[in-house]
Amino acid sequence: MTRGIDLSRPVLVAVAALLAVMIVLPVGWLLVVSLTSKEGGFTLANFATLFTDPTFVDPLVTTLIISCSVSAICCLVAAPLGWLVARTDMPLARTIRTLVMASLVTPPFVGAIAWEMLAAPNSGLLNQLWRLLSGMPPDEALFDIYSLGGLIFVISCYTFPYVFILVANALDRMPGELEDASSMLGAKTWQTARLITVPLALPTLLAGALVAFLQALNLFGSPAILAIPAGFHTLTTRIWSLFQFPPKPELAAAASVPLLVLTVLLLRAQAMALGRRGYAVLGGKYGAPRPIRLGWLRVPAVILALFVLAMPLFLPYAALFNSAFSRVASRIVGPDTITLHNVKFTFLELSSTMPALKNTFLLATASATLGALLALMIAYIVARKAMRGYRVLGFLATAPLAIPGIVLGVGLFLAYTRPPLALYGTLWILLIAFVTIELPAAYQQLGSAFHAVHPELEEAGRMLGATRLRTLADITAPLLRSAVIATWCFIFVATIRELSAAVILFTSETKVLSVLIFDLKESGDVGAIAVLSLTMVAITTIVIAAANRLHARPQARPA
Amino acid sequence: MTSEPTTRKLTRRHVLAASAAAAAGSFITPVRAAPPEPTKITPALIEAAKKEGKFSWYTSVDLALAEKVAKAFEARYPGVTMKVERSGAERNFQRIGQEFQNRIYNCDVVNSSDAAHLIVWKRAKMLAPFVPEDVAQYFPAAHKDPDGMFASWRITLCPIAYNTKLVKAEDAPKSYADLLDPKWSGKLVKAHPGYSGTIMTATQQLSRDLGWSWFEKLAKQKVMQVQSATEPPKKLAQGERAVMADGGEYVAEELKTRGEPVEIVYAAEGTPLITGPSAIMANAPNPNAARLFHAWSMTREAQQLNIDVGALRSAHPQAVDRPDMKKFSDIKLMREEASVVADQADALKAQYVKYFKV
Known part of the structure; x- marks a missing residue:
């Protein structure tokens, strides 16, 4: 497809080089350092320590318990909820779907802090309420969030939406005719569900289970907030603790390798599970699936759905609002005790607020723009097979999925605190981290969007003498506008939520909101945390709404 | 790295x-030259x-x-x-x-x-x-x-404190030894020497004067572990825990001034300075x-x-x-040894993690 001299060639090479720098360099350093002794020679001692020292083995076991439990809980909750929303006549189905997606805007560590306010064994609002209602003695607790169970619960709250989206989308696409046929042959509603719907949805659910497992495996914020008070570590918090003085990067690097290997293996498994999904659709066009009538179960169903949503959404936000306007987070605000003290403190006294807000939104905008652009180019190259070695690009763009945020943080720290690119201490290192972390999802979104655009239009542009870049800019990009905007928003939100890489890479001049909240947590300044969290979520929501207005404007007709 | x-x-x-010459006593470091003019x-x-x-x-x-x-x-x-x-x-x-x-x-x-x-x-x-x-x-x-x-x-000091709504003054602990009483199991909060300098300093003084066995026993009291020495007093004020084993005196005092139910205890064994x-x-x-x-x-x-x-x-x-x-001169203090902390900080932290797991 190449013709004449075209600027696209150097651009393509540059993209490939950039990816190599972003991904190969940090992972390479990680492996090298994990195999290096303090004196600089080759050693396996770091790995020996890792698998014999109980302070590493225990967190590894704990992490696996958490990940398996979260995975199971997420499937148990997300599958019925996804089915109710996608396949039944449950009232408010659209609203519930939107709200589940909205709960994804909440950073998991903010959710964990909010659940601390709700379910700390003594001061938690829910425990206090229960004592009031049941007369339970003051020393007993209904919920103890500082426990393995509490941590699993909170991680599940902010992980099940991922599974839910997968399941609901898969059920949307599932041909209704198969179910119709089953009913026509006399099967009862529940029989149809058991014999047709469940088997068809199973591969997706399996993929969802793996996504949930990976999320839980690599999460840093929630365990840091809930596990340490309870007296245990997960693998991510243990890696982070190795950066305490005196820092032990060689052990941190070694401890990162199991996360890396496990993630790669699971992603292979996920690809295999999702790879089988195609068997359901046998060709031809299907009608929209017929919603299943729930009858008298409609009301209980919607109550159940709202109850589930209370966990990640209604209850935590109520707690955050309460503590934003209260002097002590464990007291319910009344008309006579309401105070603006925390708001004033956060915006007028706390000198880190404004720099952190500025850094965060600068980085989020830059990461979203750069990330969407990069993903667009890679998706284009791969979809149109525009250069030799396009498969490698596709692989590199997907590879960061296998790198947990904290591991990438360690790798970037090792790679960019030495010449030739001493980027530590600048916003650039955070930009690289955020773009790298979000690239796989962005690439996958845009990659699937490219399949919807027929290459004919681009070929017409090229035949009329436009360069490849110009065709991409003038023809392809406008056609993909909604997908690009969606991707931009996705990266924007994800960057603002990011904590695990940022907590390794920040300096005082490059502090972002998530790190500021994390610091405030360690000194127990929950009022300021509530104000900052609500501000963060509000701004994120506004930016997404604005981006979606752009997207809603009349646009080029799809090809 | x-x-x-x-x-x-x-x-x-x-x-x-x-600093082979690192001597006892807080700030004694070898003198190289006269200090600069004020x-x-x-x-x-x-x-x-x-x-x-x-x-x-x-x-x-x-x-x-x-x-x-x-x-x-x-x-x-x-x-x-x-x-x-x-x-x-x-x-x-x-x-x-x-x-x-x-x-x-x-x-x-x-x-x-x-x-x-x-x-x-x-x-x-x-x-x-x-x-x-x-x-x-x-x-x-x-x-x-x-x-x-x-x-x-x-x-500042690193005292014990309690929530006055949850603990009556006569039941409150009077000493570090009292904190080992089973009745405080699950009711204690303390901060971490890997994060807080106050707690690092206090841990050295307490382990020297009470022995590590005190920490070993304390760790069995289902202690809520927070990070900063500024947080335990806040957990008391919230009513999340009844007693803090350590924390910043000034934070507890400020909460008290604001009317929160917090009372400080200067332990019989002495209070870390x-x-x-x-x-x-x-x-x-x-x-x-x-x-x-x-x-x-x-x-x-x-x-x-x-x-x-x-x-x-x-x-x-x-x-x-x-x-x-309380007047500074009326409080029984533990002796501060900054140069010993400089010497032993890693060992202190490692010992602490052995008992408290995090």
Whole structure:
């Protein structure tokens, strides 16, 4: 497809080089350092320590318990909820779907802090309420969030939406005719569900289970907030603790390798599970699936759905609002005790607020723009097979999925605190981290969007003498506008939520909101945390709404 | 961070090797030369500071107090903006070391609740000599470095405290031994020496005077483990735990002043003493603003502010104790040994993690 001299060639090479720098360099350093002794020679001692020292083995076991439990809980909750929303006549189905997606805007560590306010064994609002209602003695607790169970619960709250989206989308696409046929042959509603719907949805659910497992495996914020008070570590918090003085990067690097290997293996498994999904659709066009009538179960169903949503959404936000306007987070605000003290403190006294807000939104905008652009180019190259070695690009763009945020943080720290690119201490290192972390999802979104655009239009542009870049800019990009905007928003939100890489890479001049909240947590300044969290979520929501207005404007007709 | 010739390494061990003469007693470090002449706050210094216009202060003092100090300074010297970098002393220590190794110099003035840090930094030649007039004139020898590198900006204690709504005064623990009573199982909160300088300092004193066996037994009391020494008093105020095993006296005192149900206990065995020295970094990007703030922060005016709004204690003999706080001279104190902490910090942390698991 190449013709004449075209600027696209150097651009393509540059993209490939950039990816190599972003991904190969940090992972390479990680492996090298994990195999290096303090004196600089080759050693396996770091790995020996890792698998014999109980302070590493225990967190590894704990992490696996958490990940398996979260995975199971997420499937148990997300599958019925996804089915109710996608396949039944449950009232408010659209609203519930939107709200589940909205709960994804909440950073998991903010959710964990909010659940601390709700379910700390003594001061938690829910425990206090229960004592009031049941007369339970003051020393007993209904919920103890500082426990393995509490941590699993909170991680599940902010992980099940991922599974839910997968399941609901898969059920949307599932041909209704198969179910119709089953009913026509006399099967009862529940029989149809058991014999047709469940088997068809199973591969997706399996993929969802793996996504949930990976999320839980690599999460840093929630365990840091809930596990340490309870007296245990997960693998991510243990890696982070190795950066305490005196820092032990060689052990941190070694401890990162199991996360890396496990993630790669699971992603292979996920690809295999999702790879089988195609068997359901046998060709031809299907009608929209017929919603299943729930009858008298409609009301209980919607109550159940709202109850589930209370966990990640209604209850935590109520707690955050309460503590934003209260002097002590464990007291319910009344008309006579309401105070603006925390708001004033956060915006007028706390000198880190404004720099952190500025850094965060600068980085989020830059990461979203750069990330969407990069993903667009890679998706284009791969979809149109525009250069030799396009498969490698596709692989590199997907590879960061296998790198947990904290591991990438360690790798970037090792790679960019030495010449030739001493980027530590600048916003650039955070930009690289955020773009790298979000690239796989962005690439996958845009990659699937490219399949919807027929290459004919681009070929017409090229035949009329436009360069490849110009065709991409003038023809392809406008056609993909909604997908690009969606991707931009996705990266924007994800960057603002990011904590695990940022907590390794920040300096005082490059502090972002998530790190500021994390610091405030360690000194127990929950009022300021509530104000900052609500501000963060509000701004994120506004930016997404604005981006979606752009997207809603009349646009080029799809090809 | 592998052994690269270009990166300068900062480890406590390296520091120790350089200080075979590290003697007992808080601030005794080998004297190299006479300290620099004391500096007054002159109009020229103020002008120079204003020209720089800003500086950053790394501290581990409670955030609310830190921001109040900043606001007071900015009001006193308009035109110089102060950025507060508040984190746990051990975390700040790690960050400053990490930034220093990478030749990033963000910090102008540093204050730590772990006095050992100042010894380490001094030996690594990371501090600039500077003696404010008030320090030279009034501060007792125990609270200033003989080479003029640092001086105690704050003093506080690390006492026991309890929530008065959850515990009656007669049932409250009177000593560290009392905390091992099974009735406190699941009701204690304490902060972490890997994060907090106050707790690192206190852990050394408590393990020396009570023995590690006390910590071993305490760890079996289902203690809620938080990070900063500023947090246990806040957990008491929330009613999340009934008793704090350690934490900053000044934070508890401030909560009490605000009417929260918090009462302090000075244990029968003695209470750990925590001095928090301040210094100017040798590579301070804003050296004049740093000098102005450091000089101001040691004046009677600023020290009195620490006492009045922060419930801290002061090394400045002219600063007056608050009437609502127990008199400093009436409290049985444990002996502070900063140079021992500098020597043993890693071992102390490792021992602690052995018992408390995190």
